[in-house]
Amino acid sequence: MSRTQFRPIPLIGTVLLASILWLITFYLGWSVFWIKISFSAASLAILSFWLQPDIKEHLKFSARAIWVGLLSAAVLYFIFWTGKAVSSLILPFAGQQIGGIYAKGTGTSMWVIALLLFFITGPAEEIYWRGYLQKNLMGRFGPWQGWLLATIIYAAVHIWSFNFMLIGAAFVAGAFWGAMYRYFKNLAPVIISHSVWSMVVFAVFPLH
Numbered sequence: 271m272s273r274t275q276f277r278p279i280p281l282i283g284t285v286l287l288a289s290i291l292w293l294i295t296f297y298l299g300w301s302v303f304w305i306k307i308s309f310s311a312a313s314l315a316i317l318s319f320w321l322q323p324d325i326k327e328h329l330k331f332s333a334r335a336i337w338v339g340l341l342s343a344a345v346l347y348f349i350f351w352t353g354k355a356v357s358s359l360i361l362p363f364a365g366q367q368i369g370g371i372y373a374k375g376t377g378t379s380m381w382v383i384a385l386l387l388f389f390i391t392g393p394a395e396e397i398y399w400r401g402y403l404q405k406n407l408m409g410r411f412g413p414w415q416g417w418l419l420a421t422i423i424y425a426a427v428h429i430w431s432f433n434f435m436l437i438g439a440a441f442v443a444g445a446f447w448g449a450m451y452r453y454f455k456n457l458a459p460v461i462i463s464h465s466v467w468s469m470v471v472f473a474v475f476p477l478h
Contacts, residue, residue, distance in 0.1 A: 276410040280321050281403065285423060288314055288398070292427040303374040308386045311394035318402035325401045331458045338454070339462025346446055346467050347475075350439065354477045357435065365478075367435040372478045384473035392465030399424050399444065400451040400460055408452070417452050421445045443467075 291310035295303065319325055357364040375383055399420065408416030425441035443464075450460045471477055 276406060281406055284314065284317060289427050293430045296431040302378055304378055304383050304386050308390040311391045314398035315394035318398045322402055325397060328401055328457045330456050335456060335458040336462060338459040340466060342450060342459065342463040343466040346443065346463065347470060350471060350477060364435055367433050368478050370433055371436050372476055375472065380473045384469045387468040387472060388465045392468050393461045396447065396457055396461045396464050400447060401457045404448055404451060413452055417448045421448050
């Protein structure tokens, strides 16, 4: 992507919209959290396809993409399992904040959470955060600078949770999936990784 192709106003507009949607999702108590996050992510994904129709060219599903996605999801789960064990030892508030993340799902069936994460939230988040935002930032600022900026923005919108552990988790996960997209230049393994990991960590084998 050349600098003449970079359109800062639409990109900034989507970031502001993401901030508003994440504010509504995390800070405002009405409605079901998992419905709100799915709606927010899906809205951004639809907008991404409208602003950048060639996103679909970066969706190349294959046996290799599936295996890479599954393996990376397992690696990321281990990273978070280790991080949870270490943070619980050195940060006195870690356990309470991690529990607060899971408390948002109270009253919602685990099956509903799993299906929403796997089929909507995971794919939609990757389409916007990596397929649109990071791709454009890498095109404008360079591969590693764009990756870092996209990771910081992804973590920053989670500030509305007022949960240090969640913001840190978003940074780690965003950096991980961003690096995958930077390396493979293919959204398919990243979508599989995000969808499987989030389904497992929130609905199948929770880390709390």
